[in-house]
Amino acid sequence: MTTERFHITRVEFVSVHVRGAHDWVFVEVTERDGYTGLAELAGPGAATEIAQLTADFAERLRLSPPSGESDIPARLGLAAAELEGDRVKATAVSALRSAIADAQARRARVSLTEFLGGQKMDAVKLYGNINRSMLPDDDGSRDRSPEAFARAAREAISLGFEAVKCAPFDEARAPFEEPGLPEAARAGIDRIAAVREAIGDDVPLFVDCHSRFDLDSGIALEVALRESNVTWYEEAVDGIKHPDVMRRIRERATMDVAGAESGYGIAMFRRIIEGGIMDVVMPDIKFCGGAGEAVEIGRVLETFAPGSVSMHSPSGPVSQLASAHVSAAFKGTRPLEHAWGEVEWRASALEPAERIESGRIYIPDGPGLGARIDQSAVEKRGRRWTL
Numbered sequence: 001m002t003t004e005r006f007h008i009t010r011v012e013f014v015s016v017h018v019r020g021a022h023d024w025v026f027v028e029v030t031e032r033d034g035y036t037g038l039a040e041l042a043g044p045g046a047a048t049e050i051a052q053l054t055a056d057f058a059e060r061l062r063l064s065p066p067s068g069e070s071d072i073p074a075r076l077g078l079a080a081a082e083l084e085g086d087r088v089k090a091t092a093v094s095a096l097r098s099a100i101a102d103a104q105a106r107r108a109r110v111s112l113t114e115f116l117g118g119q120k121m122d123a124v125k126l127y128g129n130i131n132r133s134m135l136p137d138d139d140g141s142r143d144r145s146p147e148a149f150a151r152a153a154r155e156a157i158s159l160g161f162e163a164v165k166c167a168p169f170d171e172a173r174a175p176f177e178e179p180g181l182p183e184a185a186r187a188g189i190d191r192i193a194a195v196r197e198a199i200g201d202d203v204p205l206f207v208d209c210h211s212r213f214d215l216d217s218g219i220a221l222e223v224a225l226r227e228s229n230v231t232w233y234e235e236a237v238d239g240i241k242h243p244d245v246m247r248r249i250r251e252r253a254t255m256d257v258a259g260a261e262s263g264y265g266i267a268m269f270r271r272i273i274e275g276g277i278m279d280v281v282m283p284d285i286k287f288c289g290g291a292g293e294a295v296e297i298g299r300v301l302e303t304f305a306p307g308s309v310s311m312h313s314p315s316g317p318v319s320q321l322a323s324a325h326v327s328a329a330f331k332g333t334r335p336l337e338h339a340w341g342e343v344e345w346r347a348s349a350l351e352p353a354e355r356i357e358s359g360r361i362y363i364p365d366g367p368g369l370g371a372r373i374d375q376s377a378v379e380k381r382g383r384r385w386t387l
């Protein structure tokens with residue numbers, strides 16, 4: 001057993017403007033033999049506060065080199081309980097763990113899937129989240145009518161996605177004046193009905209509620225969603241902040257209850273599944289502790305609760321590809337999320353280009369992630385900097 005450590009020599013940040021207020025932000029970590037690993041940062045302050053903390057943590061790791069990606073929280077003196085409650089620190093730690101896992105895999109000349117203990121797969125199944133395609137672009141607002149939702153869903157299905165997700169409840173926000181199903185949920189329910197009509201009876205339809213409801217309205221809404229044969233009921237409430245409310249909604253629900261996209265660490269996700277709070281947890285490698293932690297979460301939970309893990313990934317192409325490696329490594333049975341239709345040129349942000357076809361993401365050959373940021377995409381739409 002060697003005790004070779006990971007020596008960081010350079011950290012760089014890259015951003016690429018997507019549309020509206022949205023940029024993708026990436027970090028590249030290079031070690032002393034020149035292997036560079038890549039990861040994605042997200043959340044408010046990704047390019048400022050979170051990038052700065054990532055650089056600060058990297059500097060501490062440069063002075064006290066970790067034995068590998070999983071050693072990073074301990075090396076920084078950060079316990080899981082602290083990271084569970086601090087999204088900024090969790091994001092910085094997750095990015096460093098994912099980037100260093102990529103660099104370690106490149107150095108070992110194996111794919112990230114294999115580095116994380118799995119067996120290489122050509123492709124991973126996706127579901128199409130139409131949400132990003134319907135957010136405001138650089139020219140302003142978008143059509144949010146039921147017809148527009150139906151069009152987007154129909155197009156996603158025609159491209160080969162076997163399931164679609166939408167987030168239709170723009171008008172609703174708890175608390176509500178009336179008991180039961182709030183009037184403010186009506187427009188969202190109409191959008192869902194239009195999507196169901198457009199995609200036919202049998203395509204799995206996922207609905208994300210972005211924590212806009214509460215116990216009473218969340219229970220009433222689930223009943224209303226049965227009308228449109230919704231199969232996945234995501235985040236009626238924030239199930240991390242309000243686990244008891246989420247559990248009570250789940251107890252009444254006939255469809256899968258999903259959530260916990262901002263969770264950190266295997267202990268938290270295990271508590272959620274063992275506690276009967278949700279049917280499906282959605283770790284995001286950008287916050288959950290990184291690619292290595294996500295594989296651990298997937299392996300452990302899928303062993304005692306098959307189908308309980310689906311990676312959250314309304315993300316840019318780097319996090320998408322890393323999440324595909326993660327899903328392959330823990331052999332997830334649920335499809336992986338894909339933010340379909342956000343921008344036309346998305347595939348070209350990576351070299352080799354991102355390949356999403358027939359509802360699958362193809363994992364490129366080559367060590368680590370198998371892809372890098374395309375330099376001309378940065379020149380055209382972004383910038384590169386150090387801190």
Ligand SMILES: [Mg+2]
Nearest residue numbers: 208234235261
């Ligand atoms: Mg969500």
